[in-house]
Amino acid sequence: MDINNLIQTVLIYALPVLFAITIHEAAHGYVARALGDDTAYMMGRVTLNPIRHIDPLGTIVMPLMLYFATSGAFLFGYAKPVPVNFGQLRRPKRDMVWVALAGPASNFIQAILWAIAFTVLVGTDINERFFLEMCKAGVLVNLVMWAFNLFPLPPLDGGRVLVGLLPRRLAYSFSRIEPWGFFIVLGLVLVGVVGTYWLRPLMSIGYVSLDFLLTPLTSLFL
Numbered sequence: 001m002d003i004n005n006l007i008q009t010v011l012i013y014a015l016p017v018l019f020a021i022t023i024h025e026a027a028h029g030y031v032a033r034a035l036g037d038d039t040a041y042m043m044g045r046v047t048l049n050p051i052r053h054i055d056p057l058g059t060i061v062m063p064l065m066l067y068f069a070t071s072g073a074f075l076f077g078y079a080k081p082v083p084v085n086f087g088q089l090r091r092p093k094r095d096m097v098w099v100a101l102a103g104p105a106s107n108f109i110q111a112i113l114w115a116i117a118f119t120v121l122v123g124t125d126i127n128e129r130f131f132l133e134m135c136k137a138g139v140l141v142n143l144v145m146w147a148f149n150l151f152p153l154p155p156l157d158g159g160r161v162l163v164g165l166l167p168r169r170l171a172y173s174f175s176r177i178e179p180w181g182f183f184i185v186l187g188l189v190l191v192g193v194v195g196t197y198w199l200r201p202l203m204s205i206g207y208v209s210l211d212f213l214l215t216p217l218t219s220l221f222l
Helices: 003-034 056-069 092-123 129-149 157-165 168-175 178-190 193-213 215-220
Strands: none
Touching: 003 092, 003 129, 092 129, 092 157, 092 193, 092 215, 129 193, 157 168, 178 193, 193 215
């Protein structure tokens, strides 16, 4: 594997990834605090300091190992989850939905901002490849995090949303999957189910939505 390409890829993706995971996790903690649970705040996790959210194994070691093992064809990683005591939320069943949605929503907003930056750079004839590639990486990383975290299986955010929306008995039964949820999701990722039937369709919707939202800005440079 070309070490120069690896270094270039790391430099392009480093900032978008750090922003994506940091704001995602901080958003969970911020919304939880606003709805009555200050657990994350008391533990110093409602912060934009990326060091507080990086998991050495999941954020650094695992993605690098997978990058080398698959020649860059497959990447997977995770940040340190923000602690939330759902029992302290003012209306636990309803509020857990908002806490869960806060992370993916923050990623979609970041995707919009990176897309705006790309459109402005291209529209003003700034053709610096590094910054253009970083903007495209920012869109890609955040749409992947947005779509992946909405997968409806605990402990992913989509699973928590589903638990909050289901009737109590079904919600309780479904939530018991959580201790094994990560391994189930990883297995579904490895066999291609998540990528083919969830990520690709949802990301296509994401890109179409971005094109639509940026239409007024794009028209300024035509």
